[in-house]
Amino acid sequence: MTTHAPTTAFVLTAIGDDRPGLVAALAAAVDEHGGNWVDSQLALLAGKFAGIVQVDVPDERAQSFLDALSVLADEVGLDVEATAAGAPIDAAPHSALRLHLLGQDRTGMVREVSSALRSQGATIDGLRSWTREAPEGGGMLFEAEAEVRLPADADEDGVREALETIAAELMVELELDAPE
Structure with a gap:
């Protein structure tokens, strides 16, 4: 031993x-x-x-x-x-979503999306974002991918609705699906 x-x-x-x-x-x-x-x-x-x-x-x-x-x-x-290091992440049951966002770059995008997630009790486990040139001289695009953890009692439809509202306000494409 x-x-x-x-x-x-x-x-x-x-x-x-x-x-x-x-x-x-x-x-x-x-x-x-x-x-x-x-x-x-x-x-x-x-x-x-x-x-x-x-x-x-x-x-x-x-x-x-x-x-x-x-x-x-x-x-x-x-x-x-x-x-x-802090205490290990609570192993309580939860669900997860993968978020992908793409749209014209402007200030406040991460703030808006993260605030919508917070309002639904969601936690961002991972976030990667970047900017790139839009095709045909269309300015700069902002793109982000995130892994989002929802508490067991979260309403996944409510999370989707909150994010879709933000996406419409920001005029961005938003995809939400289960992680691979």
């Missing part, structure tokens, strides 16, 4: 000017302290590398791990903040 040492879960946020080796440096710090890279989302935005990473580190090495993170800024130009 194998026993596992107690671990501390951290959520790391990292940002730095994009260049080769940033992920490798962060992964090395995790590995050198006996840590486990659990989950991550990494992206290149406006010339900056940005990421969020969940790691588990043995309790007895947690402080030395945090110390090692602080030197990554000087060594490779990666600023990393560590926060103790």
Whole structure:
């Protein structure tokens, strides 16, 4: 029987000017302290590398791990903040929707959609958005994809109605369906 040492879960946020080796440096710090890279989302935005990473580190090495993170800024130009992970997501029954939005770019779109979701008790588990040129010189388009979690007692039709109302006001195309 194998026993596992107690671990501390951290959520790391990292940002730095994009260049080769940033992920490798962060992964090395995790590995050198006996840590486990659990989950991550990494992206290149406006010339900056940005990421969020969940790691588990043995309790007895947690402080030395945090110390090692602080030197990554000087060594490779990666600023990393560590926060103790929160409680696991409530496993209560829920339903999920995948949202896709496309329309002319204008200010306030994310605010309007997220407010409509909040009004229905929905939680955004993931959101990716971007802009792109519209065909034939039609200006800029805004596009977003989101994974939305609804509480068990949520009225899915009510959520759809709230989002369709916003889509009509914003004059955007909105697709809602079950996640794949």
